[in-house]
Amino acid sequence: MKNYIVSARKYRPSTFRSVVGQTVLTTTLKNAIATNHLAHAYLFCGPRGVGKTTCARIFAKTINCFHPTESGEACNECDSCRGFNEQRSFNIHELDAASNNSVEEIRGLIEKVRIPPQVGRYSVYIIDEVHMLSTAAFNAFLKTLEEPPAHAIFILATTEKHRVLATILSRCQIYDFNRITISDMVEHLQYVAQQEGVEAEAEALGVIAQKADGGMRDALSIFDQVVSFCGSTITYQAVIDNLNVLDYEYYFRLITLFLQGDVANSLLVFNEILNKGFDAQNFVQGLAMHFRNLLTATDACTVQLMEVSAEVQKRYIDQSKQARVKFLYQGLLLVNECDLNFKQSKNKRLLVELMLIRLCQLTQTEDSLSEKKNIELSPIKVTPPQVKQPVVQSVEVQSQSATIEEKNIRQELRTQQKPLYAGSVSILGNRVSNEVEVAKKVEEEPLLDKKQRNATFTDNQFEKCWLEFAGSIQKNAKLTNTLMNFVPKRMTDTAFQLQLVNPVQQKDVQEILPTIKKFLTEKLSNDFLTIEIVIAENSQTNFAYTPEDCWDLMKKNNPVLEELKQNLSLEIL
Numbered sequence: 001m002k003n004y005i006v007s008a009r010k011y012r013p014s015t016f017r018s019v020v021g022q023t024v025l026t027t028t029l030k031n032a033i034a035t036n037h038l039a040h041a042y043l044f045c046g047p048r049g050v051g052k053t054t055c056a057r058i059f060a061k062t063i064n065c066f067h068p069t070e071s072g073e074a075c076n077e078c079d080s081c082r083g084f085n086e087q088r089s090f091n092i093h094e095l096d097a098a099s100n101n102s103v104e105e106i107r108g109l110i111e112k113v114r115i116p117p118q119v120g121r122y123s124v125y126i127i128d129e130v131h132m133l134s135t136a137a138f139n140a141f142l143k144t145l146e147e148p149p150a151h152a153i154f155i156l157a158t159t160e161k162h163r164v165l166a167t168i169l170s171r172c173q174i175y176d177f178n179r180i181t182i183s184d185m186v187e188h189l190q191y192v193a194q195q196e197g198v199e200a201e202a203e204a205l206g207v208i209a210q211k212a213d214g215g216m217r218d219a220l221s222i223f224d225q226v227v228s229f230c231g232s233t234i235t236y237q238a239v240i241d242n243l244n245v246l247d248y249e250y251y252f253r254l255i256t257l258f259l260q261g262d263v264a265n266s267l268l269v270f271n272e273i274l275n276k277g278f279d280a281q282n283f284v285q286g287l288a289m290h291f292r293n294l295l296t297a298t299d300a301c302t303v304q305l306m307e308v309s310a311e312v313q314k315r316y317i318d319q320s321k322q323a324r325v326k327f328l329y330q331g332l333l334l335v336n337e338c339d340l341n342f343k344q345s346k347n348k349r350l351l352v353e354l355m356l357i358r359l360c361q362l363t364q365t366e367d368s369l370s371e372k373k374n375i376e377l378s379p380i381k382v383t384p385p386q387v388k389q390p391v392v393q394s395v396e397v398q399s400q401s402a403t404i405e406e407k408n409i410r411q412e413l414r415t416q417q418k419p420l421y422a423g424s425v426s427i428l429g430n431r432v433s434n435e436v437e438v439a440k441k442v443e444e445e446p447l448l449d450k451k452q453r454n455a456t457f458t459d460n461q462f463e464k465c466w467l468e469f470a471g472s473i474q475k476n477a478k479l480t481n482t483l484m485n486f487v488p489k490r491m492t493d494t495a496f497q498l499q500l501v502n503p504v505q506q507k508d509v510q511e512i513l514p515t516i517k518k519f520l521t522e523k524l525s526n527d528f529l530t531i532e533i534v535i536a537e538n539s540q541t542n543f544a545y546t547p548e549d550c551w552d553l554m555k556k557n558n559p560v561l562e563e564l565k566q567n568l569s570l571e572i573l
């Protein structure tokens, strides 16, 4: 095997331009050098491995270069530059405050500061991890920092700015280094791989970058580690195996299972993950991240918040289209709740499994909303004696072209309709029962006219048009809700009856009824269509509020009630 130089050292940037992911900052430094506006002390802050020390070294080299380039970079050819590059320059002094934090060490440095450089204009003193200096060392250093000799420039670097004394901060020009973004890092890794003759999948480099968490140095050493395992071809699969990273395929698969409400397979996937030796909490945190990424993928503005490679980003966007934002939001809440409770939980596996079950139920809950409505509506179910099911209900013609979606809607409607309409009106005897008050006869039968359209249509087609209309009124969510939940029942070929539960609803729908009728007439090509609105009145009360409304109000004030109701299988009467 060829002699391998650690990439982090080999590919350490030698010019400002080659520093990864800190363009704004390096440009500012370059301009300061070009216009000769040098300060005597700089403080470089930021996470580890983002290029603080590297920038300090490039800075020291550039201000000492004999022939800087037009773009303000060091030439890398003059004596001074070569001295820097070969690490034998006397113009640069580095002190790692993490291991040399005593007052003696600082005094030694201060002694050196007095001596002017033999070659070049400036002596640069780099103090790494400056926050680790002892208070005595800080104080000893302060004097020199206040009145440095003209040739001395200090560059202090720290990962923890808040631990640096205010007296030091106030004497420095402060530069904040960013975490390096995943895409910047992947780009640089691609460059390194190319230089080393290594073939690497972009997704594989993405995982390395993610594992490095914003530090280029770490990314490069992980890259070296992977190269030593995989040789000259780096694949996504090899990387996740070697770095013990949980494959994000699992998360993509799980979301699909949640959306299908597939509890069994979700639990099996989790079992597989545990069997592979992954930590349950890591899995939960990864899942939270996945939900978070899906949420950011739903909006073009927030897509950039996702720190993944372009290929994976596209997959997130695709998957986010399959789920409702509400599902993603509630999912994220559930996962986060599980993460928070994880430490205290005695049975951690059960906790995670419970979360998975609840995630599967999120979509189920939406689908079974109509069933819940039935329970709530049940008190309104008034059964007049000897009422037969209206004939029209059996005349349901199953349109052959009905799509699955339509069938689902029909299914939903059927479950809604039954209790609501059961026995509300008897059309057979052409009489109105006591419990039902015919609110208003809206439309008179239109006069027969040869020009008038009289196309036949199925219940199915009518329902579809009705729901289409309901969905089209964007501005009024309450009205949409009413129309979605209450679909007129067919009384004759063209006469429909819409039964509502309170006068407020009736008033709302009445106002828009002409528009509804016009819409349906056009859609169904039938000018004889009539819709009549009736109210099922609770015989015992005359309140505008139905028990359902009361319950909604109570729930609003005390959300625990809903849980109580479900747990005890209570019904509203």
Ligand SMILES: [Zn+2]
Binding pocket: 064, 065, 066, 067, 068, 074, 075, 076, 077, 078, 079, 080, 081, 082
């Ligand atoms: Zn030079």
